[in-house]
Amino acid sequence: MILTQQAGPAVASPPEVAEAPATASRRPAVICAATLVVTGAAGAALLVAANRAAEWDTGQQFAFFWAGMLVFTLPAVYWLVRRGSGARLRVAVLTAYAGFTYLPKLLRTPDGPLYHDEFAHWRQARDILLDGRLFEQNPIVKVVGDFPGLHSMVASVSGLTGVSIWHAALLVLIVAHLLVVLGVFVLAEEIWHDARVAAVATIIYSLNSSFLFFDTQFGYESLAIPLLVWTLVALHRAMRGPAGRARLGWSALTVMLSAATIATHHLTALGLLGVMLILCAVATARALRRINPRAVTWTAWALTVAAAVLVVAYLWVVAPRTAGYLDPYLARALDQIAGMAGEGGGGGRTLFRESIAPWWERAAAFGAQGVAGIGMLAAALWLRKRREGDAVSRNGALGMFVLGSLYFPAALLILTPSGAEGARRSWAFSYLGIALVVAPVVVWLLDRKPFYSGTALLAVCAVVMVGNTAAGMNPSYRFPGPPVFGSDTRSAIPEVSAASAWLRSTQGRDLRIVADRYSGLIFGSFGGQRPVTGSVTFPTYDLYLAQPDRQISPRLIEQLSSWRFTYLIVDRRMAREVPEIQIYFETNEPVPHSDKPAFTLGQLTKFDRTPWTIKVYDSGNIAIYRFDFASLGKAAR
Amino acid sequence: MTTPRLLAAAYAALAVLAFAPRLPWLFAAVCVAALVALGELWLRALAGEAMPAVTRIGLATASGLVSLPFLAITLHVTDILIRPRTVAIGLAVLVTVLGVVVLLRERASGAAIDPRLPRTLAAVAVPGLVTLVAGFLALQAYDRLPHPPEPGFTSLALNGWAAGIEGPVAIPARGVHVPVRVSSAGVPARTQPLRVRVGARLISGRPLAVAPDTTRSVDVFVPAPPGGCPQRIEISLGVTSTVFYGRGPGRC
Numbered sequence: 001m002i003l004t005q006q007a008g009p010a011v012a013s014p015p016e017v018a019e020a021p022a023t024a025s026r027r028p029a030v031i032c033a034a035t036l037v038v039t040g041a042a043g044a045a046l047l048v049a050a051n052r053a054a055e056w057d058t059g060q061q062f063a064f065f066w067a068g069m070l071v072f073t074l075p076a077v078y079w080l081v082r083r084g085s086g087a088r089l090r091v092a093v094l095t096a097y098a099g100f101t102y103l104p105k106l107l108r109t110p111d112g113p114l115y116h117d118e119f120a121h122w123r124q125a126r127d128i129l130l131d132g133r134l135f136e137q138n139p140i141v142k143v144v145g146d147f148p149g150l151h152s153m154v155a156s157v158s159g160l161t162g163v164s165i166w167h168a169a170l171l172v173l174i175v176a177h178l179l180v181v182l183g184v185f186v187l188a189e190e191i192w193h194d195a196r197v198a199a200v201a202t203i204i205y206s207l208n209s210s211f212l213f214f215d216t217q218f219g220y221e222s223l224a225i226p227l228l229v230w231t232l233v234a235l236h237r238a239m240r241g242p243a244g245r246a247r248l249g250w251s252a253l254t255v256m257l258s259a260a261t262i263a264t265h266h267l268t269a270l271g272l273l274g275v276m277l278i279l280c281a282v283a284t285a286r287a288l289r290r291i292n293p294r295a296v297t298w299t300a301w302a303l304t305v306a307a308a309v310l311v312v313a314y315l316w317v318v319a320p321r322t323a324g325y326l327d328p329y330l331a332r333a334l335d336q337i338a339g340m341a342g343e344g345g346g347g348g349r350t351l352f353r354e355s356i357a358p359w360w361e362r363a364a365a366f367g368a369q370g371v372a373g374i375g376m377l378a379a380a381l382w383l384r385k386r387r388e389g390d391a392v393s394r395n396g397a398l399g400m401f402v403l404g405s406l407y408f409p410a411a412l413l414i415l416t417p418s419g420a421e422g423a424r425r426s427w428a429f430s431y432l433g434i435a436l437v438v439a440p441v442v443v444w445l446l447d448r449k450p451f452y453s454g455t456a457l458l459a460v461c462a463v464v465m466v467g468n469t470a471a472g473m474n475p476s477y478r479f480p481g482p483p484v485f486g487s488d489t490r491s492a493i494p495e496v497s498a499a500s501a502w503l504r505s506t507q508g509r510d511l512r513i514v515a516d517r518y519s520g521l522i523f524g525s526f527g528g529q530r531p532v533t534g535s536v537t538f539p540t541y542d543l544y545l546a547q548p549d550r551q552i553s554p555r556l557i558e559q560l561s562s563w564r565f566t567y568l569i570v571d572r573r574m575a576r577e578v579p580e581i582q583i584y585f586e587t588n589e590p591v592p593h594s595d596k597p598a599f600t601l602g603q604l605t606k607f608d609r610t611p612w613t614i615k616v617y618d619s620g621n622i623a624i625y626r627f628d629f630a631s632l633g634k635a636a637r
Numbered sequence: 638m639t640t641p642r643l644l645a646a647a648y649a650a651l652a653v654l655a656f657a658p659r660l661p662w663l664f665a666a667v668c669v670a671a672l673v674a675l676g677e678l679w680l681r682a683l684a685g686e687a688m689p690a691v692t693r694i695g696l697a698t699a700s701g702l703v704s705l706p707f708l709a710i711t712l713h714v715t716d717i718l719i720r721p722r723t724v725a726i727g728l729a730v731l732v733t734v735l736g737v738v739v740l741l742r743e744r745a746s747g748a749a750i751d752p753r754l755p756r757t758l759a760a761v762a763v764p765g766l767v768t769l770v771a772g773f774l775a776l777q778a779y780d781r782l783p784h785p786p787e788p789g790f791t792s793l794a795l796n797g798w799a800a801g802i803e804g805p806v807a808i809p810a811r812g813v814h815v816p817v818r819v820s821s822a823g824v825p826a827r828t829q830p831l832r833v834r835v836g837a838r839l840i841s842g843r844p845l846a847v848a849p850d851t852t853r854s855v856d857v858f859v860p861a862p863p864g865g866c867p868q869r870i871e872i873s874l875g876v877t878s879t880v881f882y883g884r885g886p887g888r889c
Contacts, residue, residue: 048778
């Protein structure tokens with residue numbers, strides 16, 4: 001019972017959303033704690049063994065990894081969905097589940113940034129600590145600086161506490177991971193008023209392809225997605241809340257959290273707006289049939305319009321570059337879909353091409369899509385048959401069904417090189433819909449035949465977790481291993497770091513340099529420089545592509561000279577190896593891609609003999625040249 | 638917790654963060670506590686009604702966290718540099734404003750107190766702490782296990798004044814000593830030929846012992862190139878090299 005205290009004795013308030021009673025006996029809690037401590041320890045040991053196996057390239061990393069994950073998560077799932085588990089026990093298990101599921105990422109990147117976007121955010125946070133300013137342009141991901149939510153938070157925590165930027169980031173990200181788990185649980189409770197269904201919804205959401213690795217990275221979506229979920233919680237309470245001050249208060253909280261989402265990540269802000277619009281559309285349709293109270297529909301629309309105004313104003317005034325940044329990805333993806341549909345069938349990508357993932361992970365990846373489809377079909381029948389719950393709950397459930405259905409069109413995008421990144425990102429949103437509408441079906445099944453359906457559902461849960469994770473993240477992102485050229489996570493050999501440290505210590509920071517994608521990550525983050533990796537309007541890759549006996553385009557030289565570029569970084573591995581992710585500089589580079597390196601050694605060493613490039617550093621693979629444009633065109637012997 | 642106590646706790650935590658000598662991991666816990674307290678003030682100021690304990694914990698944490706970017710943006714807009722002390726002072730101002738709103742609100746309508754909150758908070762904090770300890774132990778174990786050696790390298794760089802060469806160097810008739818930096822990491826000791834070429838001519842060559850995992854500076858003599866036209870000067874150590882251009886005292 002919730003009490004209201006007003007200058008004296010406490011009085012009862014109107015009943016709140018019912019919570020499951022706390023466990024009457026402590027015995028289940030003790031058994032649960034003991035089980036999860038033991039399985040958690042075993043799981044952690046197996047995850048460490050998986051990383052060791054990957055480092056030494058024994059090939060057993062996949063088996064160790066999944067054994068480690070499942071040895072903890074399956075008992076945790078049991079305790080979460082068990083009918084007799086109390087409210088606090090569920091919350092405790094959810095917290096442990098959130099903590100454990102952060103462990104794979106923690107073990108992958110304990111010391112510093114490793115994933116592509118992590119370098120950008122790390123750099124941005126360090127710039128705030130050094131210069132005390134926001135909105136500086138980021139040289140690695142050009143729009144990152146316009147969305148300061150995450151890195152300003154990390155920089156503030158690092159500054160206030162004295163922990164390193166990376167440790168401050170880990171602290172924020174672990175809290176954010178816990179928030180997403182608790183947030184889905186609370187949102188599901190808002191819709192279904194059943195803690196068991198809410199726990200199942202949380203588990204299903206945690207099976208999405210981004211949950212273990214992508215949305216735990218030091219990237220803006222890792223913070224923005226929990227904010228999106230909590231914004232939806234506040235929105236539901238505003239829609240449900242009694243008229244007057246309480247509704248206004250929840251509305252203000254909704255606007256505050258949506259503003260924070262917008263200041264954190266562009267795509268999540270647009271995703272939030274999309275989800276709110278879906279909820280509004282459902283509410284309007286139901287209002288037209290006189291099912292929904294007017295206040296629910298009006299509140300939903302008012303808050304969605306407020307969020308839309310914030311999104312548009314922010315993208316227009318603060319982050320106008322965002323449209324130009326996102327637009328080419330979508331346009332190219334649509335082109336590639338059109339190409340696939342055309343006669344040649346070109347433009348597509350082959351899933352798991354050259355992947356070292358075992359066959360059973362690949363099979364599970366396809367199986368997981370089938371399970372999602374069957375789950376949504378069952379949810380559709382369930383929602384049609386059982387029209388229960390208050391107006392807001394029903395509205396939320398139908399809205400989430402529409403959101404979950406969007407998961408499947410995104411599968412089309414995954415088949416295109418440009419759309420794959422966007423598709424993966426969209427699954428973190430659409431899986432929320434799937435989780436929230438499939439959960440009551442799962443609980444219904446469990447109640448019918450607990451043993452058989454429970455065992456079968458645990459097996460399905462394992463398959464979906466394995467499959468979605470395999471579909472969402474390359475093995476090189478998931479596991480350590482021998483250096484691999486052209487992998488965002490394994491290209492950073494000590495030689496590159498040493499070259500970047502030398503340049504920074506002898507020439508200073510914030511230098512404009514020309515680099516490839518992988519050197520650019522290190523020089524642009526740890527090195528504190530401003531690398532450019534090329535674009536259609538500033539094709540710096542032409543420097544590398546030019547044959548030794550050919551002149552560089554005068555226009556490019558003019559651009560480099562007038563924009564005060566001072567250094568050129570050359571990674572000679574480009575002449576010996578093919579990049580693992582088939583990118584040398586950027587996604588739409590005009591560089592031939594085949595099973596042979598796109599460059600000859602002559603193309604990369606020609607700068608040893610051009611009078612306008614002074615070779616100031618060389619370590620075998622990495623060479624640094626200083627531009628001397630004044631010597632351009634002059635002869636030297 | 639009553640609002641005055643919450644305010645006192647938030648002020649105390651912020652004072653520690655702003656003025657006490659740094660104890661990083663302890664301060665991290667203090668910072669999280671301060672942000673959750675701040676988030677709770679947001680909730681009392683805006684929603685001001687009872688809610689399930691887990692909802693309160695989640696919303697308070699989220700609201701506390703997002704206070705940091707809001708504050709950073711405010712500091713930026715008002716042209717104040719984002720520094721630890723300005724952030725702490727800004728948070729204190731925010732705590733004060735929210736505290737006033739909450740106290741005024743509670744005077745009118747009373748305070749919502751949920752007796753389940755402390756236990757639910759413990760249900761989050763205890764497993765959270767246990768998993769943090771487990772994660773820390775796993776990291777320690779992983780760190781202490783032997784790892785494969787990383788690929789080594791030997792680097793050669795222009796050093797000292799030579800690191801600042803921006804164009805052709807005027808070399809006097811007596812020649813010039815060019816400092817180079819030789820660094821080795823992860824490779825065994827070896828002796829490599831240190832050579833100087835001016836134009837196409839090999840001027841000098843001598844073996845140079847490179848000890849493992851060391852960095853040192855070596856002066857290399859470069860004679861004046863014949864004539865005053867720029868000539869390519871290459872200093873190489875094994876397969877690595879530096880290249881710059883120099884001109885002698887004569888006319889081109």
